Amino acid sequence: MNWLDLGLVVVGLGLLLGALSAVVLSLVWLERKFLGRLQMRLGPMVVGPYGTLQSVADGVKLILKEDIRPDWADIRVFWVAPVLVFVPIFMVWLTIPFGPGLVVQSLDLGLFYVTAFLVTSIVGLVMAGWGSANKYAVLGGLRAAGQLISYEIPVIMVVAAVAMLAQSLNLEVIVAKQGALPYAILMPLGFFLFFVSGLAEVGRTPFDIYEADSEVVGGPFVEYSGPHWAVFFLAEYINTFAVSILTALLFLGGWNWSLTLRDLVGLDSLWAQAIALAEVLIKTYAIFLVIVWIRGTFPRIRIDQLMALGWKGLVPLSFLVVLLNGFYLFYRLPEWSLVAANLAVLGGLFAYLYRRAQTAPSAPTIQRFPARELRRVR
C-alpha cells in the first residue's frame, strides 16, 4: 500500500463518518416520527418543517451540555469506554458496500471482519458499566456482556451459512451471487434467525435488556451525560443501521433488483451508482422501520428468558441452518429442496409457538361472577 492508497482510505473514512452522522440524524427523526404515528402522536413537529431539524437541535444540546463525571468513577475507564464502543462499530463500515464498488475498502474477508468487529464493543459496554461506579451500571454492563456474547453465536453461524452458499466472504461477491434468488427466499430460516439475533445484538426492543430504563435505568449509560452520552447514542444507531444494511445485503439481494433499470442508464454511469445506492438505502430503511415497529409493539423479555431463547432456541437452529446448507451443497440438491427444508423448520417453529400460546399456562384465567348472585348468597 502506498501513500496515495492510504490517503484515499483516510478521505473515505472521513466521508463515511460525515455520511453516517447524517444517517443517524435521519434515523432518529424517522424513528420518532414512525413511533409517534404508531402511538397516535405526531412526533417532533416544532424544530424545522415536520420536526426534521429536531435531531440536529438535540445533537447541539448534547454537545453543549455539561459532561458530568461521578466522584467515584474510575476516570480513565469511564472516559475511554465510549470510544471503545464507538470505534469498532464505526470500523465495521470500512468494508460495507453501498453499491457496486461504492465501498471504502473491499476486503476478501469482509464478512469475517464485520462479525469480528461488531462484537468488540462489548468491552466498551462492560468498561462503561464498571467505570461508572454505579450498581445499576454494573448490572447493565454484565447484562450486556452476557447478552452480546450469547447472541454473537447464532449471528456467526448464520453468516457462515451465507458464506457457504456464496462461496465467498466478500460482501460484494455475496450480493452478486444473489442475482437470481435473494437468500431470504433461499434460506428463510437463516433470514429469521439473523434478524432476531441481530436485534438482540444491537439491544433493541424486545431485547433492550442491558439498558432497560424501567429496570436498570439505562444500564451502562446511566452516569453519562452530554458529549460522552452522545457518542454512545451515535454508536447505538450506527449499530442498528449496520444490522439493517447487513440484512439487506446478505438476505435481500443488496442492489440486484434494480439491475434492469441500471442497464437502461448504462451500468458504469454515475446514475447507475445512484440507483444502486438508492435501492440499498430503501431496503435498509425499510428494515429499520420494522425494528421500530417491533419497538412500538412488544414488551421487553427478561434476562433468563433471553438466555434461554438464545442458547436453547437460536443457537441450535443456527447450527441446523449450517447443516441444511451443507447437505444442499454437498449433494448438489435442487434449490427448492433447501427452501422447502427451511420453510418446514420455520413452519414447525411457528406451529409450536402458536400451540404453546393456546395451551394451558397462557390461556385466560379470569372468570366473571354476577354480583346479583353473590348478593343472594350473602
Place this chain on the structure above:
Amino acid sequence: MTTDPNEGANTLEMMINMGPQHPSTHGVFRMVLHLDGERVVRVEPHIGYLHRGSEKLSEGESYAQVITLFDRLDYVSNFNNELVFCMAAEKLMSIDVPERAQYIRVILCELNRIASHLLYYGTYGLDTGAITPILYSFRERERIQNLFEAVSGARMMHNFIRIGGLKQDVPEDFRERMDRLLPQLRQGIDECDRLLSHSEIFLARTRGIARISAEDAIRWGMTGPALRASGVLEDVRVTEPYQVYDRFDFDIPAGTMGDCWDRYYVPLEEMRQSLRIIQQAMEQMPDGPVMTTMRRIARPPKGEVYVQAENPRGAIGVYLVSDGSEKPYRVKVRPPSFCNLQALPYLMRDAYVADAVVILGSLDIILGEVDR
C-alpha cells in the same frame, strides 16, 4: 459431586437501592434489594417520602375542608376518596342523600375507576417495557378527564362531592356527553386489551410470576383487584353495598392463578363492568335535588363511625371520631394501596430484578395514599 456454581467462589450479596428516584417505583417508593447476581434475595420496602400528615391535618380543618385533603390521598381516583369521607360524615349525622345525587356519585366514581385502571394499564405496560400502551390508555383517560372538567370544573382534585350531596347538578349536556363517551370508552378498552394482554412476551413476563394463594392474600390484608386476582370474591360494592350499588347488575371478575397476569387483567375486566354500571345508572337516574337541606357548617354529633367503600385499588376505610365540634376529632384512613403493599416482600421471593419492577407494578400502588 456438587453443582453449586458458587462453590469455592467468595461471592457477596449486592445491595441496591431501587428508588426513591427510579422510573418504575410509581412515585417516591424505595426498595432496598439484596441481590445475588440477578436474583432478589431480600427486599426491604421503605415508605414515607410523600408523608404529608393528612390524617393529623384533618383534625385542624372543618368537615367540608377535609374533603380536599381526601382528594389528595389517592390522587388518581379523587371522586372515590371524596365519597368515602362524605359517607362517613353523613352516617355520623344520619343524613339521607337525595337519590339523584347518589346516582351521580356512582357514575362519577365508576368513571374514576375506569380512569384509574387505565392509568394502571398504561404504567404496567411501561414496567414490562412496552412503550405504546400508555398512549392508548391516556387517550381514553383524557376523554374521562374532559368530562370531569365539564362536571366539576377541575380535571383532578375536584372537591365536588359534598357532605349531604353534591356541589351542584351535572351540566345540561351531561347525557349527550355520556352517550358519546361510553361507546368510545368501550372500544378504547377493547383496543387496549388487544394491544397488550395476550402478547406472548407479556405473558412470559407476568404469567406465573409472584403467585399468591387466596388464603395468603387474605392473611396479608390485600383487597381490591389484587385480592380478587387470587379468586376471592370480595368487593365492598357487593358485600356491603353503599349508595345505590345494590340496584345494578354487573359481574365481579376474579382470577384463578393469583399471579401478575391475573392482577393485571382483573382491573381490565372491571373497566367493562364499570361501563355496565354507568349505563344502568344513566337509565335509572331520577330528577330532583342533588343536595339535602342541612346546616351550612356540618357539625356531627358526638360519636364515632367506620365506613368502607370500594376504591379502584381496594377497600378504603375511614374511621371518623367526632367530639361534636365543627372539626373532626380523629380521622384514620385504611388505604388499600398501603395494605396491598405489605405483601411485597412475600411476593418477591425468588424474583429477578426485572420481576421486582413487574411485581411492584402489579400491586398498583399510589404513594399519596400509602404515605398519606
